[in-house]
Amino acid sequence: MVKNLAPYAGRFGEYNVYVRSSGYPKVALVYPSTYQASISNLFTHIAYFYLLEKSDALVDRFTLDNPDRGSVTERKLREFDLILASANYELDLPYLAKLLSDAGVEVFAERRKMRPLIIVGGLAAMSNPEPFLDIADASFIGDGEVLLQRLVRYFSTLPENPGAFLDSLDSGVYTGEANVRKVVVEDLSNSFHPTVEIRSKKVEPVFGEGFYVEISRGCRWLCKFCLEAYAMYPYRYRSLETVKKLVDEGLRHVEKKRVVVYSSSPFDHPGIRDLLEYFIENEVDFSLPSIRWDTVKLDDLDIISKSTQKTLTLAPETMSSNLGCSIGKCFNFDVFSELVSKAFRERFNVKLYIMTGFPQESEEDFQETLRNLRKILALSHELGRKLTVNVNPLVPKPHTPLQDSPLLAEKEYSRRVKLLEAELGRSTVTHLRWLHAFAQSLVALGDRRIGRFFTLLAFRNISKRDMVDLANTLKVDISFPLKHRSRDERPWSRVVFPLDHIVDRIPSLGRS
Numbered sequence: 238m239v240k241n242l243a244p245y246a247g248r249f250g251e252y253n254v255y256v257r258s259s260g261y262p263k264v265a266l267v268y269p270s271t272y273q274a275s276i277s278n279l280f281t282h283i284a285y286f287y288l289l290e291k292s293d294a295l296v297d298r299f300t301l302d303n304p305d306r307g308s309v310t311e312r313k314l315r316e317f318d319l320i321l322a323s324a325n326y327e328l329d330l331p332y333l334a335k336l337l338s339d340a341g342v343e344v345f346a347e348r349r350k351m352r353p354l355i356i357v358g359g360l361a362a363m364s365n366p367e368p369f370l371d372i373a374d375a376s377f378i379g380d381g382e383v384l385l386q387r388l389v390r391y392f393s394t395l396p397e398n399p400g401a402f403l404d405s406l407d408s409g410v411y412t413g414e415a416n417v418r419k420v421v422v423e424d425l426s427n428s429f430h431p432t433v434e435i436r437s438k439k440v441e442p443v444f445g446e447g448f449y450v451e452i453s454r455g456c457r458w459l460c461k462f463c464l465e466a467y468a469m470y471p472y473r474y475r476s477l478e479t480v481k482k483l484v485d486e487g488l489r490h491v492e493k494k495r496v497v498v499y500s501s502s503p504f505d506h507p508g509i510r511d512l513l514e515y516f517i518e519n520e521v522d523f524s525l526p527s528i529r530w531d532t533v534k535l536d537d538l539d540i541i542s543k544s545t546q547k548t549l550t551l552a553p554e555t556m557s558s559n560l561g562c563s564i565g566k567c568f569n570f571d572v573f574s575e576l577v578s579k580a581f582r583e584r585f586n587v588k589l590y591i592m593t594g595f596p597q598e599s600e601e602d603f604q605e606t607l608r609n610l611r612k613i614l615a616l617s618h619e620l621g622r623k624l625t626v627n628v629n630p631l632v633p634k635p636h637t638p639l640q641d642s643p644l645l646a647e648k649e650y651s652r653r654v655k656l657l658e659a660e661l662g663r664s665t666v667t668h669l670r671w672l673h674a675f676a677q678s679l680v681a682l683g684d685r686r687i688g689r690f691f692t693l694l695a696f697r698n699i700s701k702r703d704m705v706d707l708a709n710t711l712k713v714d715i716s717f718p719l720k721h722r723s724r725d726e727r728p729w730s731r732v733v734f735p736l737d738h739i740v741d742r743i744p745s746l747g748r749s
């Protein structure tokens with residue numbers, strides 16, 4: 238609980254929120270997405286409460302739903318000294334440009350002269366900060382808690398010289414001038430996790446009401462396409478004791494006795510089964526938004542079925558036994574169908590994530606996935622439950638073993654989506670539009686010129702026509718995601734992640 242500050246509701250009818258009407262510096266937490274997405278992201282709460290508790294800063298939050306005025310103080314964004322922007326997704330880049338422009342803040346870093354100073358973090362920005370530096374003065378390469386600790390220590394040096402302030406923040410700060418190694422929180426159990434989280438009377442967070450707790454960070458499976466695993470390495474978890482304490486305290490400040498468990502693969506946590514039993518014994522409802530399917534035992538479904546969770550989300554990515562192991566997700570249809578069949582019997586609906594366009598993927602791999610999905614669909618009909626299949630093309634991500642692979646061509650992706658829709662029905666299949674995957678690839682793999690391209694695209698539409706027009710005007714090549722690229726074509730090469738040297742020793746993963 239934040240001491241000596243008054244609770245405040247503001248425009249979103251928030252509770253667990255405090256107002257400090259004056260303070261130095263003025264820090265804006267900018268989340269270039271919806272207000273709902275912002276309160277579903279744990280770092281929003283970590284940064285807000287950490288800065289309020291450990292410094293005299295005046296802190297407020299801005300999203301695409303309130304670009305002009307802070308959600309608590311109603312101050313204008315341009316009055317702030319420091320902007321901490323989150324960019325977990327590639328397309329946060331144009332949305333950030335739009336938000337700043339709507340708020341009357343100079344968008345281009347070179348023209349802004351570091352006022353307000355903008356530091357961007359998050360998965361997309363730290364894995365390839367170059368495109369983001371068209372807007373931001375620096376990108377923080379690492380866990381945000383480390384940045385917060387340093388900010389609080391050096392806030393007093395901000396007024397005179399933002400450049401010196403950036404230098405004082407030390408390792409992990411990338412400005413495009415020197416190599417930077419990622420910095421990490423080593424002991425997650427002892428790192429800051431708020432027990433009070435911002436909640437709104439008007440807007441529920443994405444996974445519903447309740448206390449959101451992060452039990453682990455990173456993922457030990459290191460699937461070859463997965464940015465989360467390589468960017469968040471090493472895998473760390475909070476001790477069961479710590480998680481229970483956080484939950485006991487956190488539930489006192491939410492309206493529903495419910496816990497949402499944040500983890501890339503919760504069943505890898507050594508205390509997860511004890512934790513779920515603890516919830517049941519104490520009549521706490523819970524939700525596990527993402528699960529790696531082969532870590533779940535059949536008995537675990539009995540435990541999960543005691544919660545109000547209705548849908549089990551699993552991401553096998555492929556249902557080809559041949560392809561599965563080569564991307565880090567070995568697939569065995571018999572074991573998988575036994576699990577899904579039990580899930581249907583336990584009255585869960587099932588949502589599956591399928592990815593296509595792996596360099597090693599053959600037509601036969603794709604057809605095998607299709608056949609297996611048909612069998613799972615038949616099972617869902619037989620047991621009266623709903624199956625949803627969400628399809629995405631592989632978007633090659635920096636620092637992963639598939640970083641140099643091409644994005645699947647539009648025509649081929651459309652063919653595969655149409656086949657899936659024809660075989661499974663359009664009501665079962667949803668898919669990411671190819672153009673969005675293409676735009677994501679451009680930011681994920683692009684350089685500073687691509688940053689400028691997206692900053693300007695923010696004021697047009699993400700449509701094929703606008704992209705081609707703008708690329709011609711700026712004379713920027715936007716075809717590179719469709720080709721296999723060499724090591725020399727990695728604009729993120731000065732950002733060093735812990736596994737880069739190992740990833741570089743993995744031979745090329747293409748078929749040819």
Ligand code: SF4
Binds near residue numbers: 466
């Ligand atoms: S199991 Fe999921 S989170 Fe973990 S590495 Fe694989 S895809 Fe990433």
